[in-house]
Amino acid sequence: MATVYVTHSKCHESLLNLLHKRITVINYNVNSSLKSLLDNLLKIRSKIRHLGLNIQCDDTRFLLSKKDNIHIPTKSPEGLTTLMRFWRKVERSKLEVDSTLDIFVTLPFKDRPELLSQLRRAFKTKVCIRFLSRNSDGKFLKKSPANIYLNTASMSATSTSRAGSSQKTGSAKSKLPHYVTGYEKLRTVGKGSFGSAVLYRRKDDDSYVIIKEINIAELSQNERQMALNEVNLLARLDHPNIISYYDSFYDGGVLMIEMEYAEGGTLAQLLIKQQEYLNESVIMTLFEQMISAVAYLHDNNVLHRDLKTANIFLTKENLVKIGDFGISKIMGTETKNLGANTILGTPYYLSPEMCEGKTYNEKSDVWALGCCLYEMTCLQKPFDGSSLPALVNKIVHADYEQVKGPYSSDLKLLIREMLNTNPSQRPSATDVLKSVQKNKWLKKRNLKFNVAQKPQDCYSALYMFETEQVMLSAISNLPYRINVKQISLGPKHFLLLTTDSQVFSWGDNKHGQLGHGDRKPRQSPTKIPALQGQNIQKVAAGEYFSLFCADRGIVMVCGHKSYLGNDASEDLMVPQLIDALLRENIVDISCGYEHVVGVTETGQVFVWGNGKDGRLGTGNSHNIVVPTQLKIPTKQLIANVKCGPDCTMLITVSGTVIVMGSNKYNKLNLNYRMGFFANVKDTKTDIENAETPIALKPFPARVVDASLGWHHSGVLLENGHVHLFGRNVMGELGNGTCQTMQFWMAYKPVKALMSNVCVQLVCGDGFTMVATSTNELYFWGAKKNPDVDKDATLNDASDAHKKLKSARRSWQWKRDSNAAQGVSDDVLMQPTLVMRLDAARTTTGKKPFIRLSTLVCVNRRVLVAIDTSPTLVDVQPPRGTAHLTTYGRRQSAPELNDNSPTRTWIRKELDEAEYIAYQDTGTKTEVQLKSEIEQLKLKLQEQNNTFKDQQDQMAKLHTKLTELQQLQKATSQRSEPPPAYAPSTKPQTLRNPLFPEVKTKICTIC
Known part of the structure; x- marks a missing residue:
């Protein structure tokens, strides 16, 4: 007999993370018909002993189907007929004798007698109907029937630990609505003029989101308008190089904006770490994404007005994400024709027209991006000064040092055009994008993998x-x-x-x-x-x-x-x-x-x-x-x-x-929606x-x-x-x-x-x-x-x-x-x-060339092309890309299977760790050199050798000391990588991951 828990995304409070593992869960789409819910119940193989309903919405009503407009209790005769047919089909097909129907009550409601009356009329056999309500402290009773479904002890422990953590940090209670579960607050990643940005982790898939928490009550009218402006802008923008907006809500005087998390930091942080000039290919790859996003903004009549390297975020794979739209402006007809005149933004990236108090338009964003591009090539800001007037003077006259790095003339010319003091002669974002996309570094096609070249006789x-x-x-x-x-x-x-x-x-x-x-x-x-x-x-x-x-x-x-x-x-x-x-x-x-x-x-x-x-x-x-x-x-x-x-x-x-x-x-x-409330709000x-x-x-x-x-x-x-x-x-x-x-x-x-x-x-x-x-x-x-x-x-x-x-x-x-x-x-x-x-391997350790070169499919037809050649090649398999470091580690490290005593987190760390190929170059270690130096000193002190032998020993001692100094200097600048594992020879029988007892044959081409 089964215990079934039924819920949907419109319910007031999700309790999915508190359910016992043995519970059968039906988390259905409330926008579908009542028949689809019935089908889900009928798919359960065994009879149902306990059926729990967590379907109470924020308006205190119990919603079964939004499409059919079926609530419990229902007011319309048609709805009552549909509801009774539904419960009788469930009773006839799935309910056990003396079964229970448990209704979770997360908010107070008034229609309890009418609800009981309609349900009792629907069932022909004896079905026990119970309401599972909470106490004033939000907890269930210790002997409540809710224990059949929920691990209430875990819920109490969780709430206790949260309260303790809250007291330790001295912070107020969580600003998140109480009906949100399954998320863990990690840390505050930034603070701005209007509030803070907090990083949260979703437990079921380890995904991350940022919540910008803005206390509206503490803001002035203009500041409140700017905060709401960011919400409106993010909601209408959809570009892979712009921070994604997921949701926003207002709770207890706090406006919360939920958005994508870019875990790679900012472009400013990347540039600070650089000790050498960036490659032009890297610069153009990043800048193409930046200008693509800005051109998209301008096409949608949006001025960013605060573009800077600190507002350009990166993922771990260096994918660009432009964010911080707090002071952005939507361009209307008047702004396009006459320009804007409010001076906002970071002084280092202000355009000349903004410094002079003139009206400005989207060309000011192009100027700011030109400053960012200059910063990427020279690793310093184009304009700097000991005071604000000195800085403004340099900006107005475009007084910056010329780009001296190892870059093409096209890139240097592009910077000069973007930093033109005359806005009318400055290119638009679309023009810059077209110019960048013609760059030789971006003309390389999106190649798949660097596979080994075929021999000529293949x-x-x-x-x-x-x-x-x-x-x-x-x-x-x-x-x-x-x-x-x-x-x-x-x-x-x-x-x-x-x-x-x-x-x-x-x-x-x-x-x-x-x-x-x-x-x-x-x-x-x-x-x-x-x-x-x-x-x-x-x-x-x-x-x-x-x-x-x-x-x-x-x-x-x-x-x-x-x-x-x-x-x-x-x-x-x-x-x-x-x-x-x-x-x-x-x-x-x-x-x-x-x-x-x-x-x-x-x-x-x-x-x-x-x-x-x-x-x-x-x-x-x-x-x-x-x-x-x-x-x-x-x-x-x-x-x-x-x-x-x-x-x-x-x-x-x-x-x-x-x-x-x-x-x-x-x-x-x-x-797909990774939003914070995807499992709570039906958005x-x-x-x-x-x-x-x-x-x-x-x-x-x-x-x-x-x-x-x-x-x-x-x-x-x-x-x-x-x-x-x-x-x-x-x-x-x-x-x-x-x-x-x-x-x-x-x-x-x-x-x-x-x-x-x-x-x-x-x-x-x-x-x-x-x-x-x-x-x-x-x-x-x-x-x-x-x-x-x-x-x-x-x-x-x-x-x-x-x-x-x-x-x-x-x-x-x-x-x-x-x-x-x-x-x-x-x-x-x-x-x-x-x-x-x-x-088959030859006596020299090499093998004839063989490769599974092509795999194509349509419907259920699959064709496979195999390339072969008698030319002998090295045994080492081709690497997918230069970045496949984890694969390189797995080729040399012993296999960690599921039955290994090694802990899961250690296996995960090893699988995802960076592999550094390191080979012995023949250079002696510091300990060996010191030992040889001490032996030479002892021989010199003994005075048993001829003058010529002493000269040779002195020369050797000088050589060893020089070698030791070079080694110490090199090791002080970098940490020694771990030694490579000894390569292991794979057997000719492979372990099948799905069926460990089955051995998979290898095709041998002789």
Whole structure:
């Protein structure tokens, strides 16, 4: 028999953190219908003995469904009928005989008799109805029935410890409303003119938020207006480089603003620590984010008016976050035409027009950013003075030292233009952004990983991965000795690009999408003659069309007339140029089933095709037949694009993500809200479709790749971690369950893969796969086709697919019987190692080159390309990036499994610790040198040697003393890093993390 606790986000006080572990919790969406709550109750397997309801809202009423407007007690006859049907279905299907219905009362209410009357009429059998109320001190009675659900002793201890802590610090009682639980106050991180900023930690996911606590009663009218101004501004701004606003509330005379926490400190703190000039690439990467945010502010008619390095915050990955909008001003028509005239801000960053008392506009923010850019290059402020008049005089005359660092002339010229004393000649933020985005340091594309280069004699083999049998089948009739560069899969046809720019296609050809000049299907890969000599760099396959991007940025297309980008009246059988893109240099292109997105060298985005669900980001669902430039509201430079069947993801140069299209099952993570009161206040709105580009909250590291499926999606970060979001009915999110994902989980990596460097990711229909830098392939989710959503059925009736299945030839690898027992279930809820590539080691310690080079997927079709070469290479596996220090440690340190006696926090510290590669250089230690010096002194004192021997000994002594001095000088400037662990040889049998008793075979290529 079960004990069930029912609650929702509208309840007055959440008690989730006090529940016993054995309690079955139903935390439902109060905006849904009463039927959805009934369905949740009916899903419970056993009968219910105790049913607790914590559904009392702030207005003291007990709310069951906001959508159906059902309260207890209800006033309307229709509502009473619905309520009685609901309780009788629960009673008939789930309630045990002599069960209890417990109603938590967190606020006094008057309708207790009427509530009891309606509930007693609803039940036909004997059901005990109890009210669980608190005493005047807020605690339950010691023998209260609430003990069935809650750990009241823990609640008392918690309140006692909080009171003691409060008394020790001498502070007043917590300013947070009493109904907020599950959060821990850490420290005060800053104090300003109007209040303080306090850091809190949410216990369930270890996330952090900042609460700005402002005592409104102590402020003047102008100061109160400025505080409220910050709330209004933050609520309307949405940019990845601006501190995110989550919520605000007013309680007991204190205004509290809840916002994002940037844990990396400020830009000012970063510059103070610098002993040497910053690299120009680092400066331009940071400044591009800063100017992008300011351009966004100006486009939304907002003046910051207090830009300085102390108000520019950083995350641990050096992602810029601009904050402190207390004195910002919203620009109206009058401000745009005549300018503002109130002098506010920090004196060092004031513009000349502000110093002279003239009106100013958004160009003053550009001046302040110019000062910040100068400070980043010279590590000092451009203007300084012994007094305020001296400082103002230097600012008015732009009297600053020229930039002397090792920087390009373009950067020095940009600083000079931004610090122009004439506002009309000073560039706008948008102009500066365009100039910065042309910088050579930002033209480098968003590369994935620094993998090892292929040998010249490297050739590829292509296989289809059969998810149901967990095995590889070779693709028949593949051209001999080809080197695969890219593979693109459409629902009904395939495209393959080689390193020598040859393009092969096969599959369905109803609309001429294979590009061979006819409509005949091809059952095996066939070269496209029309693309010979075109130097194709990228291919993309839609449902009925194909795209080909050449090295000169031109795009060619063939297939269905609706997706050609030329407003064609008939299908194209042979690839032809898209006229509308002839003036653009397209460097990246991707397509879904019926839409196309291209990215130019300058970071601009062009879209065309089917606009359903808003996948084109144009603000509506209309189709577009000719490539149209898409406006990016955040003013960011786009590096790459990834398209799903019905959605699109843009990856920026700074590694953030912009999405548009269908958000079914929250697969784009648009419903994410990390707010302080997300579990108390129902302020989170579900977004079905994003018809305009929306920037997601930045991930813990730069996003370098992504995969978008029908029901779930994922991103691959620069540190090799994988983050997934969306549907989880088949365990495709890899968290060990099939439960719906909490909205904050998308920003937590897949735990089972944190010790691996993932380099490729695909999200299929009901499953997920990743490839690692050590040539390992992991699979989780449904092995068979999940029959849970009929709108995403597979189409395997094509001749090409039948041919591939009939030509199945097992690769030289199969699981043994023991392994088969471990993964015999149809659903794998955690990442499971299904394949690892390896080659036989030679007597010299080297191995023939082998690499899992390509992993692609559409629906449930998965293709794997494996590169091999007889050329011998070093055994050391390639590293994902230079920053993957934890991976380097794991390669040498002994493995710490879950059964290890080592404490969890120590294991976590070791996993996340920085690894410093340190090798013995042959230099003797200080102790050894001192010992040798003492021995030489003793020999000299004995006087037993000849004059020549004494000269030699004196010379040796002088050398040792010099060496000792150099060593002491070096060690005084830096601490000695720990020695590297001795490398361990891995056995040829790997431990399966999901089934420890199962041994996973290694593929050996001889």
